[in-house]
Amino acid sequence: MYGNDFASPSDAPSASPEPVEPGLEDFWRIVGEDGRIEPRDAMPEDYRSSLVRQIAQHAHSEIIGMQPEGEWISRAPSLRRKAILMAKVQDEAGHGLYLYAAAETLGVDRAELLDMLHTGRQKYSSIFNYPTLTWADIGTIGWLVDGAAIVNQVPLCRCSYGPYARAMVRVCKEESFHQRQGFEALYTLSHGTPQQHEMAQDAVDRWWWPSLMMFGPHDSGPHATAGHTAKSMAWGVKRFSNDDLRQRFVDMTVPQAEALGLTLPDPDLRWNESRGHYDFGEIDFNELFEVIKGNGPCNAERMANRRRAHEEGAWVREAATAYAEKTAARRTAGAA
Amino acid sequence: MSGRRDWPLFEVFVRSRRGLSHVHVGSLHAPDAELALRNARDLYTRRQEGVSLWVVEASAITASSPQEKDSFFDPAGDKIYRHPTFYDIPDGVEHL
Ligand SMILES: [Fe+2]
Numbered sequence: 338m339y340g341n342d343f344a345s346p347s348d349a350p351s352a353s354p355e356p357v358e359p360g361l362e363d364f365w366r367i368v369g370e371d372g373r374i375e376p377r378d379a380m381p382e383d384y385r386s387s388l389v390r391q392i393a394q395h396a397h398s399e400i401i402g403m404q405p406e407g408e409w410i411s412r413a414p415s416l417r418r419k420a421i422l423m424a425k426v427q428d429e430a431g432h433g434l435y436l437y438a439a440a441e442t443l444g445v446d447r448a449e450l451l452d453m454l455h456t457g458r459q460k461y462s463s464i465f466n467y468p469t470l471t472w473a474d475i476g477t478i479g480w481l482v483d484g485a486a487i488v489n490q491v492p493l494c495r496c497s498y499g500p501y502a503r504a505m506v507r508v509c510k511e512e513s514f515h516q517r518q519g520f521e522a523l524y525t526l527s528h529g530t531p532q533q534h535e536m537a538q539d540a541v542d543r544w545w546w547p548s549l550m551m552f553g554p555h556d557s558g559p560h561a562t563a564g565h566t567a568k569s570m571a572w573g574v575k576r577f578s579n580d581d582l583r584q585r586f587v588d589m590t591v592p593q594a595e596a597l598g599l600t601l602p603d604p605d606l607r608w609n610e611s612r613g614h615y616d617f618g619e620i621d622f623n624e625l626f627e628v629i630k631g632n633g634p635c636n637a638e639r640m641a642n643r644r645r646a647h648e649e650g651a652w653v654r655e656a657a658t659a660y661a662e663k664t665a666a667r668r669t670a671g672a673a
Numbered sequence: 674m675s676g677r678r679d680w681p682l683f684e685v686f687v688r689s690r691r692g693l694s695h696v697h698v699g700s701l702h703a704p705d706a707e708l709a710l711r712n713a714r715d716l717y718t719r720r721q722e723g724v725s726l727w728v729v730e731a732s733a734i735t736a737s738s739p740q741e742k743d744s745f746f747d748p749a750g751d752k753i754y755r756h757p758t759f760y761d762i763p764d765g766v767e768h769l
Pocket residue numbers: 399428429432508512
């Protein structure tokens with residue numbers, strides 16, 4: 338989720354080879370040639386439905402993701418940081434809208450998708466169920482959470498479904514600002530007073546493991562057939578396994594942590610010369626599945642805020658509709 | 674609550690700078706064209722991506738059908754004489 342698609346072990350479908358149904362020859366040829374499928378093309382029903390689920394969950398993650406950071410807009414330490422944070426949170430709203438529009442090309446309605454979110458039938462990334470306790474969390478989210486999202490999202494710019502790929506190109510262009518502003522905010526704290534440094538370290542200690550969980554459960558080696566990965570790869574939606582993406586993220590993040598003057602909370606983290614990668618400790622996926630199930634620290638609060646925002650915005654939507662109807666009626670009367 | 678369900682879908686086109694045509698960038702929902710334009714400004718040009726915007730109600734677009742792709746576009750396939758490379762020109766002849 339948040340650009341990655343996985344489920345808890347209980348609802349993971351088994352990956353079965355796709356028989357070529359008549360009428361889908363073009364689909365498989367295009368996917369085989371690394372081409373793009375467009376909205377009105379024939380496509381397997383489970384390609385369509387799994388894309389709807391993945392894109393919708395991605396969209397939900399973008400808009401729920403506005404909450405942990407939005408909480409700090411009024412408490413940003415300077416006007417500069419406030420302007421930056423507002424721009425970032427606004428971008429996340431935009432990402433949600435690009436993605437809802439991409440999902441709608443598959444024949445679903447945005448209102449339906451929002452209903453699914455509000456009633457808990459569709460999920461959002463578990464990372465947003467953690468609290469933002471201090472200002473250092475804002476820098477850490479930009480650096481680690483947006484950083485992990487970028488690693489997940491860059492390969493999606495080449496995914497086989499055209500509208501999703503195009504939306505991801507826009508999203509990725511904007512994400513690099515998100516990550517850099519976070520890194521800069523954290524660097525400032527880390528090189529500030531001892532208390533500020535401690536605050537930065539504390540935030541990194543809390544966000545590191547949840548960030549690694551963003552890539553999903555193991556899906557390579559002995560776990561290669563678990564979850565959606567095999568199918569998703571055959572469809573050209575997913576390009577790399579969760580484990581490969583996570584490794585990529587760890588490898589690029591460790592030197593950045595050194596530059597920040599902060600440590601990552603993993604005693605097993607060390608460079609492995611023979612692999613050419615950093616080794617790291619075992620991830621507690623029970624925590625991930627608990628948070629997905631709704632037992633994270635902020636699940637209830639995030640959902641309550643989302644529903645409240647939707648309900649309290651109803652009068653605005655209704656007023657805009659009424660105004661549009663009134664002016665349309667006036668125009669027709671004027672033309673007659 | 675049903676307000677949004679009724680909002681039509683608009684396709685958004687952006688002219689990134691003078692001298693270029695408008696290019697499709699995505700879509701959005703809005704109660705009318707005027708608000709669609711304002712929403713498109715906020716959604717698709719937050720970083721000066723455009724100098725001009727078009728919004729068109731998606732339902733107003735007539736599109737060719739992907740199922741008829743072959744019969745629809747094939748007639749152009751065998752008319753290679755429409756391309757300059759079809760013609761043999763003696764060596765040494767320039768500006769042609
Ligand atoms: Fe985003």
